[in-house]
Amino acid sequence: MTTDPAATPVTAEEMARLEDMARRIRVAVIRTVKTCKVGHVGGPLSAADILAALYGRVMRIRPGEPDWPQRDRFILSKGHSALGQYGAMALAGYFPLEEMFTFNQKGARLQGHPDMNKLPGIDISTGSLGMGLSAGLGMALGARYLEQDFRTFVLLGDGECQEGQVWEAAHVAPRYRLDNLVAIVDHNKFQQFGWRGDSAGHRLPPEDPGALVARFAAFGWRVMEMDGNDMADVVRVLEEATQPQGLPVAIIANTLKGYGVSYMAGNYKWHMGVPTDEEFAIAMAELGERDGGAP
Amino acid sequence: MTLPMGKQLRVVFGETVTELAAKDPRIVMLDGDLGSSTQAKLFEDAYPDRFFQMGIAEQNMLGVAAGMAKVGLVPFISTFVAFALHRPLDQIRVLIAQTGANVKITAGYTGLFTGKAGKTHQIVDDIAVARAMPGMVVISPADEVETKGVLAWAVDYDGPVFIRLVRDDTQTLFQPGHRFHFGEVKVVREGADITLISTGTQTPRVVDAADILAADGVDAHVVHVPTIKPLDVAGIVAAANRTGRVVTVEEHTVIGGLGGAVAETLSEHRPTRVDRIGIQDHYTESATDEELLDMYCLSAERVAQRVRKLLASDGPVTSCD
Numbered sequence: 001m002t003t004d005p006a007a008t009p010v011t012a013e014e015m016a017r018l019e020d021m022a023r024r025i026r027v028a029v030i031r032t033v034k035t036c037k038v039g040h041v042g043g044p045l046s047a048a049d050i051l052a053a054l055y056g057r058v059m060r061i062r063p064g065e066p067d068w069p070q071r072d073r074f075i076l077s078k079g080h081s082a083l084g085q086y087g088a089m090a091l092a093g094y095f096p097l098e099e100m101f102t103f104n105q106k107g108a109r110l111q112g113h114p115d116m117n118k119l120p121g122i123d124i125s126t127g128s129l130g131m132g133l134s135a136g137l138g139m140a141l142g143a144r145y146l147e148q149d150f151r152t153f154v155l156l157g158d159g160e161c162q163e164g165q166v167w168e169a170a171h172v173a174p175r176y177r178l179d180n181l182v183a184i185v186d187h188n189k190f191q192q193f194g195w196r197g198d199s200a201g202h203r204l205p206p207e208d209p210g211a212l213v214a215r216f217a218a219f220g221w222r223v224m225e226m227d228g229n230d231m232a233d234v235v236r237v238l239e240e241a242t243q244p245q246g247l248p249v250a251i252i253a254n255t256l257k258g259y260g261v262s263y264m265a266g267n268y269k270w271h272m273g274v275p276t277d278e279e280f281a282i283a284m285a286e287l288g289e290r291d292g293g294a295p
Numbered sequence: 296m297t298l299p300m301g302k303q304l305r306v307v308f309g310e311t312v313t314e315l316a317a318k319d320p321r322i323v324m325l326d327g328d329l330g331s332s333t334q335a336k337l338f339e340d341a342y343p344d345r346f347f348q349m350g351i352a353e354q355n356m357l358g359v360a361a362g363m364a365k366v367g368l369v370p371f372i373s374t375f376v377a378f379a380l381h382r383p384l385d386q387i388r389v390l391i392a393q394t395g396a397n398v399k400i401t402a403g404y405t406g407l408f409t410g411k412a413g414k415t416h417q418i419v420d421d422i423a424v425a426r427a428m429p430g431m432v433v434i435s436p437a438d439e440v441e442t443k444g445v446l447a448w449a450v451d452y453d454g455p456v457f458i459r460l461v462r463d464d465t466q467t468l469f470q471p472g473h474r475f476h477f478g479e480v481k482v483v484r485e486g487a488d489i490t491l492i493s494t495g496t497q498t499p500r501v502v503d504a505a506d507i508l509a510a511d512g513v514d515a516h517v518v519h520v521p522t523i524k525p526l527d528v529a530g531i532v533a534a535a536n537r538t539g540r541v542v543t544v545e546e547h548t549v550i551g552g553l554g555g556a557v558a559e560t561l562s563e564h565r566p567t568r569v570d571r572i573g574i575q576d577h578y579t580e581s582a583t584d585e586e587l588l589d590m591y592c593l594s595a596e597r598v599a600q601r602v603r604k605l606l607a608s609d610g611p612v613t614s615c616d
Contacts, residue, residue: 073366116365116394117393117394117395123365124361124362124365124390124394125389125390125393125394126389127389128385128386128388128389130354131354131358131385131386131389131390133358134354134355134356134357134358134359134361134362134386134390135358135359135361135362135365135390136362137355137358137359137362138358138359138360138361138362138363138364138365138366138370139362139363139365139366140362141347141359141362141363142362142363142365142366142367142368143366145323145344145345145368146366146367146368148366152362164354165352165354165355165358165386168350168352168354168355169355169358169359171350171352171355172349172350172352172355172359176347
């Protein structure tokens, strides 16, 4: 039998630990972007709470044994949020936090998008949008065929759901009643550029409110919603989602791109970007880091 | 004398993967709604719980295959090459080739013989596309015997393999007991005047062409190349050394396929004149198999005719007549 970390009660202390992990993921993302002078920011920030809950509690993993066969699988289908996953992995113990600063450097295991051939603990490489749910579907079908009880979690972006392949996979998963598969959509309301609103600076969200919920439901999924930037809600919904009910689960996580830093939140321009020294100091202060001046 | 007809490679595919599955529980089949054409239905009949219908959605199917491979299975793909390679190309690149996923892309209906489906289904650039991808093995077997050997080899090999299969009746080149040797060319006819290099089910037609040429006093050396990637460089150089003049023949575009691979190799290792017989840089169309081979200069008679013209000419010969 595999041990289930989610079997331990959600105490106030546990919740504070996970919230601090999410905070530290955000700090690690921004420090890395500042130090390496490159990287996506908004997506990793919106997903930080989900990643903390998964790597910090919900997933059955052994960071010291990344190839453990019974581990739950995780696929970052929105592979450009790699920094968020790297931060969560470092804090979970897969590698030292300092390795974050090798991001995208020559010879680094931390590539611009997650690379399973370089970094142990990445279950499949991603980076070209729309592919992760299919790979997760294959892992979930494989788990059932091999009579293994690991679960597969796939984190998608809301803009990513414009890719047709997502819906090819969405069509197939309920046909096999794969209740060992959990798709989480980081519905952060922005894509890189998107449709123009009232002005050039006003960009419309990738999907209308409620559209993703309706669409996954129409495809036959068990659909749940959560406030993806509220740790209590994230933990509650993820743990409920892993109670099998005969169908794959789609969780629409309502989040905000750039969440956690005031000037990044809800600003599409922070899809990618390197903060100035002043912006960096503000971000660190808002995230509760005392040594705000030192990346 | 022409080589005898043998079993359709699609039937060989369905039967052989089913046989292999009896010995290896890792083998599963993913179908893109064409199992009744590709003969993957034979696998479904034997192993319904190991046959996964993915519907008409091939980008997802290749992604699912990658995921299955990553948890230890050996997925085979059942669909036509247009939908096994071209449509899901980015999925193959990112999830399969770049990661080394143990997926067997058994691409059906390659080349001209698609049951009169026309140019949308006639894929004659798949070798070029597949071999450009790092990490991808590209194999084009000649007949029933070799296809069986290739499929068995592919199960033992850990990594992505693209295998070129053919819909219709094809000739038999090899005797039972012939062994497929991965990464090696096979001399199928010894000769001294000109080297003919071919691949896949075109090779039997080239052997027949060599017989026609022999009647005219031309002694052709015929080399079969089942593994196009990785290419047997020493074998290709030896084939060129044998006669000093090379003609490649393939049921594929002359751009980037076997002819391209041979020309690249010889230009670096043994500069040799290489003429390429194959589909020119245009799309193809519906006709009977015999008419297609005639139209595109790939029948034994047309190949022999073309080789004679090449031998009589100092320059390139691109037309059939």
